[in-house]
Amino acid sequence: MITEHVNRIPVHLDGKTIYDIVLEDSFDALAKEVSALGTEKKKICIIADSNVADLYLDEVTKILSGCCREVTSYVFPAGEENKNLKTVQGAYEHLILNHYDRKDLLVALGGGVTGDLCGFVAATYLRGVDFVQIPTTLLSQVDSGIGGKTGVDIDSYKNMVGAFHMPKLVYTNVSVLRTLPDDQFSGGMGEVIKHGLILDKEYFDWIQTNRAKILAKDADTLKLLIQGSDFIKREVVEIDPTEQNERATLNFGHTLGHAIEKLKNFTMLHGHSVGALAAMNICKERGLVKQDEIDAYKALMEYFFIPTSISGLNTEEVIAATKNDKKMEAGVIKFILLDRVGHAYIDRTVTKDEMERALATIFR
Numbered sequence: 001m002i003t004e005h006v007n008r009i010p011v012h013l014d015g016k017t018i019y020d021i022v023l024e025d026s027f028d029a030l031a032k033e034v035s036a037l038g039t040e041k042k043k044i045c046i047i048a049d050s051n052v053a054d055l056y057l058d059e060v061t062k063i064l065s066g067c068c069r070e071v072t073s074y075v076f077p078a079g080e081e082n083k084n085l086k087t088v089q090g091a092y093e094h095l096i097l098n099h100y101d102r103k104d105l106l107v108a109l110g111g112g113v114t115g116d117l118c119g120f121v122a123a124t125y126l127r128g129v130d131f132v133q134i135p136t137t138l139l140s141q142v143d144s145g146i147g148g149k150t151g152v153d154i155d156s157y158k159n160m161v162g163a164f165h166m167p168k169l170v171y172t173n174v175s176v177l178r179t180l181p182d183d184q185f186s187g188g189m190g191e192v193i194k195h196g197l198i199l200d201k202e203y204f205d206w207i208q209t210n211r212a213k214i215l216a217k218d219a220d221t222l223k224l225l226i227q228g229s230d231f232i233k234r235e236v237v238e239i240d241p242t243e244q245n246e247r248a249t250l251n252f253g254h255t256l257g258h259a260i261e262k263l264k265n266f267t268m269l270h271g272h273s274v275g276a277l278a279a280m281n282i283c284k285e286r287g288l289v290k291q292d293e294i295d296a297y298k299a300l301m302e303y304f305f306i307p308t309s310i311s312g313l314n315t316e317e318v319i320a321a322t323k324n325d326k327k328m329e330a331g332v333i334k335f336i337l338l339d340r341v342g343h344a345y346i347d348r349t350v351t352k353d354e355m356e357r358a359l360a361t362i363f364r
């Protein structure tokens with residue numbers, strides 16, 4: 001892992017830079033970065049949820065007004081339950097009524113819900129318009145804001161409708177994390193720590209060493225934390241932009257995690273779904289990781305208030321729920337395992353018995 005500050009991480013596809021992830025601790029450079037996309041004659045529509053709009057919409061609108069023809073905004077009620085086609089329809093209507101054309105630009109100002117939704121609107125409005133991500137949650141800054149996976153839910157089926165649509169810029173202002181509720185920060189840390197497990201042991205160790213400064217939201221440390229995760233996510237996205245294979249390793253813990261989230265009616269945070277800890281236990285049984293490595297992971301989870309067990313579910317129902325998962329391929333469950341801490345691989349041989357024993361370690 002790189003421990004000097006990097007302000008710009010270019011993301012490449014087929015050898016070309018397709019967008020930059022910019023890392024700042026304010027919105028000061030936003031006008032310059034957006035202007036560099038050639039926005040002078042464009043209109044910009046900012047899409048934000050109600051919470052983020054209250055906190056940051058005025059500031060961002062003012063900044064963006066200086067670099068384009070006109071700024072409008074579409075605000076929807078916060079919450080995963082609004083990441084749906086009804087909200088998308090509302091956004092389309094706003095764009096149509098305000099005469100947005102194909103050359104105009106959308107800006108997603110918010111967490112993963114806003115980014116996924118705005119990205120989907122951008123992918124489909126007039127068969128595709130450009131968009132910029134301004135991720136404001138830890139999860140979106142390290143994960144959902146990068147990589148161009150967009151989409152919405154259909155009832156309780158998550159991300160069932162979507163498109164790959166790359167942003168033109170990801171502008172990350174780490175200072176907005178100061179207003180993020182603690183549980184959301186904790187949920188984001190759940191994903192961050194997994195990035196280390198999947199791809200970079202050195203990063204995992206760095207988190208352990210710097211945990212106090214991370215928890216205190218020290219700006220410099222947060223920047224290093226986010227850039228470290230961004231490098232990991234970028235590497236996977238560049239190798240496999242449309243999730244044919246390698247990118248699926250980012251889904252470590254998701255097979256059981258999503259089943260648990262679904263059975264809990266999505267009342268728990270994604271980063272709190274404990275699936276990775278269960279998967280670690282499968283790795284341990286197979287002799288791929290050691291108990292003390294699981295203990296170190298668990299200790300780090302506890303430090304960041306990430307639950308290490310769940311109650312109120314039984315094995316059968318969780319295993320049944322994994323069968324509806326998108327990770328099924330021709331009836332075989334695609335499971336992500338670690339062959340060592342810092343390296344994940346796709347495994348198609350995980351048995352029901354292994355899943356049962358793994359779940360037993362996280363049930364209380």
Ligand code: NAD
Pocket residue numbers: 049050051052055078079080083110111112113114116136137138139140143144145146147148149150158159176177178179180181184270
């Ligand atoms: P979110 O967008 O709902 O944000 C969580 C909460 O924090 C919301 O209430 C929001 O209003 C609030 N908030 C956001 N920024 C804030 C700030 N700076 N200060 C105060 N409050 C703030 O949730 P999330 O965890 O960011 O994202 C979850 C979504 O991301 C899910 O829908 C998931 O499917 C998706 N996701 C997508 C990808 C991808 O690759 N596209 C990857 C992982 C997750």
Ligand code: ZN
Pocket residue numbers: 191250251254270
């Ligand atoms: Zn995840």
